[in-house]
Amino acid sequence: MNAMVEQFKKIGIIPVVVLEDAKAAEPLARALCEGGLPCAEVTFRTAAAEESIRIMTEKFPEMLVGAGTVLTKDQVDRAIAAGAKFMVSPGIDPELVRYCQEKGVPITTGVQTPAEITMALNHGITTVKFFPAEPSGGLSMIKALAAAFVDVTFMPTGGINEKNVREYLKYDKIVACGGSWMVKKDLINAGEFDRIKAMVAEAAAIVRSIRG
Numbered sequence: 001m002n003a004m005v006e007q008f009k010k011i012g013i014i015p016v017v018v019l020e021d022a023k024a025a026e027p028l029a030r031a032l033c034e035g036g037l038p039c040a041e042v043t044f045r046t047a048a049a050e051e052s053i054r055i056m057t058e059k060f061p062e063m064l065v066g067a068g069t070v071l072t073k074d075q076v077d078r079a080i081a082a083g084a085k086f087m088v089s090p091g092i093d094p095e096l097v098r099y100c101q102e103k104g105v106p107i108t109t110g111v112q113t114p115a116e117i118t119m120a121l122n123h124g125i126t127t128v129k130f131f132p133a134e135p136s137g138g139l140s141m142i143k144a145l146a147a148a149f150v151d152v153t154f155m156p157t158g159g160i161n162e163k164n165v166r167e168y169l170k171y172d173k174i175v176a177c178g179g180s181w182m183v184k185k186d187l188i189n190a191g192e193f194d195r196i197k198a199m200v201a202e203a204a205a206i207v208r209s210i211r212g
Contacts (some may be wrong), residue, residue, distance in 0.1 A: 001106040004086055005127050007064055008155065008176040011039045012169060012207030015200070016068060016157060016180045017052075017188075018043050024188050025052035029060045031193045032183075035200025041068040041088055041178060050078045057083030070107075073099050080105055088178075090131055092116050097123045108155055112136045117149050127153045127175055134159025139168055146173040162203065169210045179203070 008014065015032060017040045019025060025048075032040060038060070042053050044067055056065045066086035067079035076087060076099060087100050092109040100107040101124070110131040111117050120128050130142055133156035137144075142154050156168055157178030168177050182199035 001125070001127065004106040005153070005175055007039075008127075009211075011037060011064065012176050012211055013037055013165065013203050014039050014041050014155070014157075014176050014178045015183045015203075016041045016043060016178045017183050018045055018180070018185050019048045019052040020046050020185070020189065022048040022051035022055060024191070025055040026059050027191070027193045028183065028188060028196065029056040029063060029065075031197035032200055033060055033063060035182075035197040036204030037182075037200050038062055039064040040183075041066050042084075043068040044071070044075050044079070045069050050082050053079060053082040053084050057085075070096070072096070076100055076103065076105070088129060090129075092119050092123075094119065094123060097125065110157075114145065114148065117145060117152060121149070121152070126151055127155060129178070130154045130156040132158025133168075133177075134164075138164075139171060142168075142173065143171065162206070165203075166206060166210060169207065 015037055042049050053065055056063055064085055067084040068088040070087045070089045087105055087107040090110040097107055108129045109120055110129045111120055153173050153175045155175050160177050160179045161181045165177050168174050182203050187196050
């Protein structure tokens with residue numbers, strides 16, 4: 001997991017992707033790589049997720065592609081078979097965490113409370129997904145939690161956009177932020193990959209301006 005966290009830090013903003021048609025996976029992956037964010041958390045909210053992960057990992061092996069909204073062991077197995085390098089779950093499920101650890105695949109679990117962070121730590125997880133970030137108190141809540149859990153780092157997702165991401169990235173306890181503003185579903189469905197690439201490049205520039 002430590003090596004994966006270092007990759008997340010380098011990228012800074014993790015595009016959270018919802019794909020309804022796997023045909024969009026290749027042009028989207030190209031836009032992400034050429035725009036400067038060679039990473040995707042492909043959410044398992046649609047039937048196209050598994051095939052989309054497979055296409056991205058095969059066509060762009062340099063990309064860091066993972067599966068998001070993972071809720072079941074079956075989804076873990078399918079995501080791994082498709083080439084996913086990491087798992088993200090919206091909440092902490094100890095059984096699912098153990099399953100991923102047995103499979104040797106990093107998992108970041110969603111948390112909101114001290115109790116959930118404690119549970120994550122008890123399972124060896126020190127980098128957690130704070131979700132949904134903005135509705136749950138945003139950066140001020142993360143700072144309050146970090147004061148108590150000094151060895152924990154955060155990957156906030158939910159309500160983060162080009163207007164507030166800078167403040168999150170400036171805080172040293174934040175590894176990376178998850179966001180979907182540069183990969184909006186309507187843009188993907190409309191095939192506006194040049195526009196997506198430009199928005200990805202703007203997001204990558206924000207990361208560089210803060211983290212070098």
